[in-house]
Amino acid sequence: MFLFASGADPFEVYGLIWTGAFASWFSLQNTLLRAAPLLLVALCTALPARLGLVIIGGEGAIVLGGLAAAAIGVLLVDAPYVPAMLLMAAAAMVAGAALIALAGWLRHARGVNETISSLLLTYIAVAVFNHLVEGPLRDPASLNKPSTASIGDQHMIGAIPGTDVHWGLAIGVVVCLAMAVLMRKTTFGFATRMVGGNVRAARMAGLPIGRLVIATCAMAGAAGGLAGMIEVAAIHGKANASLNTGYGFTGILVAFLARHEPSAVIPVAILFGGINAAGGLLQRRMDLPDATVLVLQGILFVVLLASETLRGRSMFGGKA
Amino acid sequence: MADDLGLWAVPVAMLGGAIRVSTPYIFVSLGECLTERSGRINLGLEGTLVLGAMGAYGISYLSGSPWLGVLVAMAAGAFLGGLHALLCGLPKVNDIAVGIALMLFGTGIAFFLGKPFVQPKAPNLPAIPLGWWIDQPELRAALEINPLFVVGILLSLALTWFLGRTRWGLILRAAGDSAEAVRAMGYSAQTMRFVATTAGGAMAGIGGAFLSLFYPGSWNEGLSSGQGLMAIALVIFARWQPIRCIWASLLFGAAGALGPSLQSVGVTWGYYLFGAAPYVLTLGIMIATCSPTRSLRGAPAELGVTR
Numbered sequence: 001m002f003l004f005a006s007g008a009d010p011f012e013v014y015g016l017i018w019t020g021a022f023a024s025w026f027s028l029q030n031t032l033l034r035a036a037p038l039l040l041v042a043l044c045t046a047l048p049a050r051l052g053l054v055i056i057g058g059e060g061a062i063v064l065g066g067l068a069a070a071a072i073g074v075l076l077v078d079a080p081y082v083p084a085m086l087l088m089a090a091a092a093m094v095a096g097a098a099l100i101a102l103a104g105w106l107r108h109a110r111g112v113n114e115t116i117s118s119l120l121l122t123y124i125a126v127a128v129f130n131h132l133v134e135g136p137l138r139d140p141a142s143l144n145k146p147s148t149a150s151i152g153d154q155h156m157i158g159a160i161p162g163t164d165v166h167w168g169l170a171i172g173v174v175v176c177l178a179m180a181v182l183m184r185k186t187t188f189g190f191a192t193r194m195v196g197g198n199v200r201a202a203r204m205a206g207l208p209i210g211r212l213v214i215a216t217c218a219m220a221g222a223a224g225g226l227a228g229m230i231e232v233a234a235i236h237g238k239a240n241a242s243l244n245t246g247y248g249f250t251g252i253l254v255a256f257l258a259r260h261e262p263s264a265v266i267p268v269a270i271l272f273g274g275i276n277a278a279g280g281l282l283q284r285r286m287d288l289p290d291a292t293v294l295v296l297q298g299i300l301f302v303v304l305l306a307s308e309t310l311r312g313r314s315m316f317g318g319k320a
Numbered sequence: 321m322a323d324d325l326g327l328w329a330v331p332v333a334m335l336g337g338a339i340r341v342s343t344p345y346i347f348v349s350l351g352e353c354l355t356e357r358s359g360r361i362n363l364g365l366e367g368t369l370v371l372g373a374m375g376a377y378g379i380s381y382l383s384g385s386p387w388l389g390v391l392v393a394m395a396a397g398a399f400l401g402g403l404h405a406l407l408c409g410l411p412k413v414n415d416i417a418v419g420i421a422l423m424l425f426g427t428g429i430a431f432f433l434g435k436p437f438v439q440p441k442a443p444n445l446p447a448i449p450l451g452w453w454i455d456q457p458e459l460r461a462a463l464e465i466n467p468l469f470v471v472g473i474l475l476s477l478a479l480t481w482f483l484g485r486t487r488w489g490l491i492l493r494a495a496g497d498s499a500e501a502v503r504a505m506g507y508s509a510q511t512m513r514f515v516a517t518t519a520g521g522a523m524a525g526i527g528g529a530f531l532s533l534f535y536p537g538s539w540n541e542g543l544s545s546g547q548g549l550m551a552i553a554l555v556i557f558a559r560w561q562p563i564r565c566i567w568a569s570l571l572f573g574a575a576g577a578l579g580p581s582l583q584s585v586g587v588t589w590g591y592y593l594f595g596a597a598p599y600v601l602t603l604g605i606m607i608a609t610c611s612p613t614r615s616l617r618g619a620p621a622e623l624g625v626t627r
Binding site: 054115119123131292 | 407428553591607
């Protein structure tokens with residue numbers, strides 16, 4: 001209906017989304033590229049949700065993680081590949097983890113609502129990011145688009161052989177699966193589910209709720225930070241404003257649609273990667289403005305969320 | 321003397337900034353206050369703000385009447401608010417997720433329809449110069465007040481009266497505290513929430529109209545930059561009291577004006593860090609006033625985020 005009103009043939013648009021997202025090898029790769037950060041940042045919301053916490057600070061974790069990775073990467077330009085990569089990832093994860101763990105700690109220790117505090121922390125993180133990228137860490141050579149100095153081509157995450165898709169996607173999938181196992185098969189996962197189900201019962205059972213909350217939030221933040229590092233190390237090569245483009249908010253919705261199930265995050269993230277990827281094609285072929293994708297995404301989310309009401313169980317078989 | 325205020329320029333600019341910047345916060349936070357009092361949270365108000373700004377600007381440009389633009393912004397806001405309420409009325413639908421989806425939807429539609437209006441100049445809302453008795457141009461400029469600011473203050477008084485003194489206000493507050501009590505009274509909490517969310521959306525739409533028609537007074541895609549989301553934090557800060565929303569908004573406006581006003585006197589270091597001042601302020605106040613053992617005073621009990 002919306003597309004009709006804008007003078008485009010809806011069927012052609014949906015056809016194009018399909019073509020742009022999944023139909024050819026090229027577009028499939030493009031889809032997967034865009035799904036990679038979503039996989040990790042969705043975990044940033046999905047893991048704390050197991051404890052009954054609604055964290056919406058994924059954007060902040062991405063931005064800080066990317067910044068930390070770029071800063072370390074610049075220092076280590078001459079270091080050998082593997083340690084440099086590991087240090088960059090570690091820095092990004094620590095930065096992201098610190099941010100979200102702070103929200104978790106505030107929740108536990110001070111009773112500050114974690115949804116609002118993670119949102120505030122995101123804005124603070126973005127301000128710190130802008131300050132550092134415009135100021136102390138700015139590469140003087142970057143004139144109209146301020147960014148940090150480049151981490152150098154030798155330290156980029158390479159593509160998976162035979163494709164243009166970088167290894168970040170694989171890392172994302174592995175982390176999602178690992179989290180799914182952690183949440184389902186281990187005592188830690190059981191304890192988090194118990195806290196999420198009934199805090200009072202969990203306290204009776206003597207579970208260290210505070211430690212669980214903070215640990216889960218730290219893991220969530222680490223995943224978000226890692227997403228930022230991968231974006232920096234696999235795509236941009238430096239930290240700039242492209243890190244702050246709303247992946248975090250899309251990630252929240254991916255997490256909700258996956259019913260906070262880490263393994264279900266994988267297909268949902270790929271679906272939304274596809275819609276993002278189709279945006280470019282849509283613009284070129286149909287002469288629609290770039291915001292079309294945003295509108296379609298919004299409608300799709302609204303419809304999918306509303307359809308939750310029709311289901312007793314989740315879309316992907318996880319427990320509601 | 322008149323053009324050299326020295327360091328006094330900072331507080332003056334902050335006062336002016338507080339009055340100028342706070343109006344959208346006032347409207348969004350009053351709207352959200354009403355919505356949350358009925359027991360629901362609407363994170364989509366960011367999208368509502370942007371759509372209101374775009375609608376107001378577009379209509380003002382096409383019709384030549386900024387006030388018609390304000391009306392259209394209200395209607396657009398009510399539409400998004402109503403949509404949010406309808407969706408959340410369905411069982412098992414999470415209102416935070418719907419809010420974020422509508423935030424994307426609202427901004428998307430605004431950017432989509434707003435493309436042709438980035439360039440042209442639409443007629444803006446007039447200002448009331450309250451500083452006519454002062455010689456200093458800086459002070460006079462700081463005291464140019466938009467009628468919408470006044471409307472916002474009157475609205476907060478009206479809301480206080482409505483929530484505290486009327487029958488429907490009582491039912492609405494009851495819907496926020498216990499849906500069962502409302503059912504026992506023979507009303508539907510669902511209906512109350514629908515009305516409250518729709519009205520809240522309409523108010524946020526007016527806030528958007530202020531952004532595009534008065535300050536900064538033009539339409540572009542970076543217009544709102546999270547103000548709608550901030551206003552939601554502000555409601556908690558204001559303890560769900562409409563009058564306090566005004567003070568909180570003014571404080572936010574002043575904190576937000578800190579960076580630009582320091583820049584105007586030549587302090588350029590840390591411009592972006594000062595931009596974060598309102599967020600740090602809110603977080604600090606929340607940390608100081610929250611406690612793990614009791615829920616927030618004045619918080620509606622049915623509201624998911626306070627549990």
